[in-house]
Amino acid sequence: MSIRRLPEQLVNRIAAGEVVERPASALKELVENAIDAGAARIVVRLEGGGTDLIEVTDDGCGMAPEEMALALERHATSKLPNDAIEAVTTLGFRGEALPSIASVARLTLESRVRAADGWSRVVDNGRLEGEGPAALPPGTRVRVERLFEKVPARRKFLRTPRAEYGACLDVVKRLAMARPDIAFSLEHDGRRVLSVAGGETQPERVAALTDKALAENSVGIDLEREGLVLGGVASLPTFNRGIADHQYLFVNGRPVKDRLLAGAVRGAYAELLARDRHAVVALFLDVPVEAVDVNVHPAKTEVRFRDPSLVRGLIVSGLRRALDAEGFRSVQRPSDAALAMWTAEPTRHPRESGDPAYPWAGEGSGIPAFAGMTRVGDRRPAFFAPPPQARAEPAYTPPPETAHFPLGVARGQVAKTYIVAEAEDGLVIVDQHAAHERLVLERMRAGLAGKGVPSQALLLPEVIELEEPACDRLEARLPELAELGLELERFGPKAMLVRSVPGPLGQSDVAGLITDLADELAAYDEALSLKERIDHVAATMACHGSVRAGRILSVAEMNALLREMEATPHSGQCNHGRPTWVKLAHGDIEKLFGRR
Ligand SMILES: Nc1ncnc2c1ncn2[C@@H]1O[C@H](COP(=O)(O)OP(=O)(O)OP(=O)(O)O)[C@@H](O)[C@H]1O
Ligand SMILES: [Mg+2]
Numbered sequence: 001m002s003i004r005r006l007p008e009q010l011v012n013r014i015a016a017g018e019v020v021e022r023p024a025s026a027l028k029e030l031v032e033n034a035i036d037a038g039a040a041r042i043v044v045r046l047e048g049g050g051t052d053l054i055e056v057t058d059d060g061c062g063m064a065p066e067e068m069a070l071a072l073e074r075h076a077t078s079k080l081p082n083d084a085i086e087a088v089t090t091l092g093f094r095g096e097a098l099p100s101i102a103s104v105a106r107l108t109l110e111s112r113v114r115a116a117d118g119w120s121r122v123v124d125n126g127r128l129e130g131e132g133p134a135a136l137p138p139g140t141r142v143r144v145e146r147l148f149e150k151v152p153a154r155r156k157f158l159r160t161p162r163a164e165y166g167a168c169l170d171v172v173k174r175l176a177m178a179r180p181d182i183a184f185s186l187e188h189d190g191r192r193v194l195s196v197a198g199g200e201t202q203p204e205r206v207a208a209l210t211d212k213a214l215a216e217n218s219v220g221i222d223l224e225r226e227g228l229v230l231g232g233v234a235s236l237p238t239f240n241r242g243i244a245d246h247q248y249l250f251v252n253g254r255p256v257k258d259r260l261l262a263g264a265v266r267g268a269y270a271e272l273l274a275r276d277r278h279a280v281v282a283l284f285l286d287v288p289v290e291a292v293d294v295n296v297h298p299a300k301t302e303v304r305f306r307d308p309s310l311v312r313g314l315i316v317s318g319l320r321r322a323l324d325a326e327g328f329r330s331v332q333r334p335s336d337a338a339l340a341m342w343t344a345e346p347t348r349h350p351r352e353s354g355d356p357a358y359p360w361a362g363e364g365s366g367i368p369a370f371a372g373m374t375r376v377g378d379r380r381p382a383f384f385a386p387p388p389q390a391r392a393e394p395a396y397t398p399p400p401e402t403a404h405f406p407l408g409v410a411r412g413q414v415a416k417t418y419i420v421a422e423a424e425d426g427l428v429i430v431d432q433h434a435a436h437e438r439l440v441l442e443r444m445r446a447g448l449a450g451k452g453v454p455s456q457a458l459l460l461p462e463v464i465e466l467e468e469p470a471c472d473r474l475e476a477r478l479p480e481l482a483e484l485g486l487e488l489e490r491f492g493p494k495a496m497l498v499r500s501v502p503g504p505l506g507q508s509d510v511a512g513l514i515t516d517l518a519d520e521l522a523a524y525d526e527a528l529s530l531k532e533r534i535d536h537v538a539a540t541m542a543c544h545g546s547v548r549a550g551r552i553l554s555v556a557e558m559n560a561l562l563r564e565m566e567a568t569p570h571s572g573q574c575n576h577g578r579p580t581w582v583k584l585a586h587g588d589i590e591k592l593f594g595r596r
Helices: 008-019 023-036 064-072 097-103 161-180 202-210 212-217 259-268 308-325 336-338 369-373 432-451 468-476 478-483 512-525 530-543 555-567 586-592
Strands: 041-047 053-060 106-114 118-124 125-132 137-147 182-190 190-197 218-225 228-234 247-251 254-258 281-286 390-391 407-412 420-422 426-431 453-467 489-490 495-502 581-585
Touching: 008 097, 023 041, 023 053, 023 137, 023 161, 023 453, 041 161, 064 106, 064 118, 064 125, 097 106, 106 125, 125 202, 137 369, 161 182, 161 202, 161 254, 161 468, 190 202, 202 212, 202 228, 212 218, 212 228, 218 308, 228 308, 247 259, 254 586, 259 281, 259 308, 281 308, 420 555, 426 555, 432 530, 432 555, 453 512, 468 478, 468 489, 468 495, 468 512, 478 489, 478 530, 489 581, 495 512, 495 530, 581 586
Parallel strands: 041 182, 247 281
Antiparallel strands: 041 053, 053 137, 106 118, 106 137, 118 125, 182 190, 218 228, 228 281, 247 254, 390 407, 407 420, 420 426, 426 581, 453 495, 489 495
């Protein structure tokens, strides 16, 4: 076997295997080059999700013709003037992006430095195809056409143009978020899909590129520790997503997809969100260059910190502190979409409208419009129908004068599920079960952090019959369950004896509680303690506690729940990250009635 040096073209193609995985990764390299070139405006055009065409035009410093030739050679870079890779402040530094891309596509590089003429160079799948003068404004334009056309192994792995476009959009968003001073625009198949002006502030840029509602449903982050600075925004736990794609993380202005950082974010929200829900964050971490190594990943999307625990701690406490300061705050106002659902009575005549909601009032039915008040086939007049499931209390308590009670004074209960309260500035609706579940979790956590969770003995111990493996699982956790206030004993092969239940639950449905817990334990990793799973365990327990949906509450009970929510951190969202209460501000109510 003889060893040989590989030809440059092959080396580039091998490098491309790491750097250029899909159109989005080529695009990322080109936009990063434009940023490094000091551009004030970057224009991106894509066709076919970037597989047919990626074009990036910038108004940066440009390159002279001889530099252009070098730029397309491997390991040629202008970005490490002192060979000091530790001190790199540019996005690029490896000197391999352009030659790699040019080895797997047709690449046209056009560039012009100020006060000189433009020049163009075309490389097709690693072969120089030609060069010559080009007319363009100062700056650089790179066109990448038919990516992977000659690399079938790679082409096979491309997803649909739609999916590839999605990844490209994500790349542009992240880079644009990192640099609010630069104007960006993105066009896909002739359609403008993103455009932001230069000279924006960081919060303006984040707001422009994320969900519009984030601004209202997030907290600002601002923390400094040992020379590390963390800024940005983080969503309230109630404002969450089913995927983690809406987490934007930056280290020294470089967008990263870093496991450590993502893990720290998850840790910060651990007890506020269900496992399968994710917060929305844009976090900007600035650290001294010597505290981080950016040269650990060919696509430069991961970094390595000298002191990972310091970084993790900074993120967890930065987020925690900001969220704690928000206390019980939930999504404060219903969204416009939710508001729109508070529809007024239809003013149209249902017979004219042919509205499918009034099938009995169609053409020639002869039933007058008010027949809509009764069900089809139900000939009784509406006033004999059963009363709606609501409970009203006389409004003997004067409306709250001060902001002492942000959640207001209970006025009634609807559908045995929602508490309606009057606050100084609007109408509050509380999901009693979700709120109670949250309070139970917080009480259990407080108990665990202090003297332990109090338990409440049952008047008569209860025997619960279960499958044998379920009993085995519970038995293995007896000491841990006791710490949570649940005292059990094995009672023969297929039953458990329950002596006491956790105090925070109030009266509970013991059989349901034990059966569900046994199910949950089956899903747990045995190495994990129940404390580590306290949010799930408590949620399961709270489900069987006293304030379930469907239970009628007295005014005193409702007010007690409201007051406890106000005093409990994170009571604004339930254990699954949904809001526990919403407020319809007076202004919103006025809007509903067309008074504004
Ligand atoms: N848009 C541009 N404007 C001006 N110069 C550019 C532009 N794109 C590339 N260059 C020049 O070409 C060189 C090579 O670019 P290339 O992307 O291959 O490597 P790099 O950016 O130095 O490092 P990396 O491989 O990490 O991206 C750069 O160092 C830069 O000098
Ligand atoms: Mg580069």
